[in-house]
Amino acid sequence: MATAFLSTAITFLPSRLSSASASSSFPLTTPSSVHTHRDNTRKLLTICKAVNDPPPPSPILTKRALSLCSITTFFFSLAGQGGSNANAAILEADDDEELLEKVKKDRKKRLEKQGVINSSNEEKAYLQDVVYKLSKVGQAIDNNDLSAASSVLGSSIDADWVKKANKAFIKLSSSPEEKSQVDTFNTSLASLIASVTRNDVESSKIAFVSSASAFEQWTTLTGLLGQLKGL
Incomplete structure (x- = not known):
């Protein structure tokens, strides 16, 4: 666009000079007229050059600066x-x-x-006796023979076999989960003995299942499940 503007300006310049010399009352060759035309020509050429020359590149927007910024950001x-x-x-x-x-x-x-x-061979023998007694009690309750179940369990939670079982529980229980199962077993066993004594078959069945489940869970937690027969 700047080149086209410069070409137009140069083409327009002689016609303008000719028109100015024809309309002037002074001859074209006078010193003042020649000087004026030269000044006008210099001004037009200066304007054209300014338009045609591109502005200097901004240091911030040069390709080199942009490349450096990109590389720096990447690293x-x-x-x-x-x-x-x-x-x-x-x-x-x-x-x-x-x-x-x-x-x-x-x-x-x-x-x-x-x-x-x-x-702990002695304690394992106590626990094996618990397995045996629970098996006998379960069979008696299943046959609705609560008198047979009572003869195996005893009359109270203070029976000798229960005391020996708790001795083994104390020695072999270490985690809170294991001790919790021991408490559940003793509570359920007390309920079982009381239900059998009352000759309450249904309550005896519920208490028996709870006792047997707590004991089996305890043996699983302690690692005794595979070492006791009948489980």
């Missing part, structure tokens, strides 16, 4: 991601160490408990 982004990944790796390593430590502690506890169980 800062990579640096930020690298820092995040490094932090994540550290956290994961800490989590792995904590998990490994927990696994080691749990394994140590299991081995210690297994050692206690293996050395």
Whole structure:
């Protein structure tokens, strides 16, 4: 566009000079007239050159500056991601160490408990007697023979076999869950003895199921499930 404007201005210049010389009362060759025309010509050429020349590039918007900005942003982004990944790796390593430590502690506890169980032959004999008695009581209740069930259970929770069972419970119970199952067993057993004494078949069945379930759950938690016959 600037080139076209310059061409138009140069083409227009001679006609304007000719028109001005024809309408003037002074001859074209006078010094003042020649000087005026030269000044006008210089002004027009100056204007055309200013229009045709492109403005100097702004240092902020040059391609080189934009490229540098883009590269800098890219590397800062990579640096930020690298820092995040490094932090994540550290956290994961800490989590792995904590998990490994927990696994080691749990394994140590299991081995210690297994050692206690293996050395508790007397307590396991008491618990085997519980399995035997519960089996007999269950058969008697199923046959509605509560007198037979009463002869196996005894008249109260203070029966000798119950005391021996609780001795084993105390020695082999370590976790809150195991102790909770022991409490449930004793409570249900007391209800079972009372129901059998009253000759209440339905209540006896409910109390028996609760007692047997609590005992089986306790043996599962302690690791004795596979070491007692009849379970």
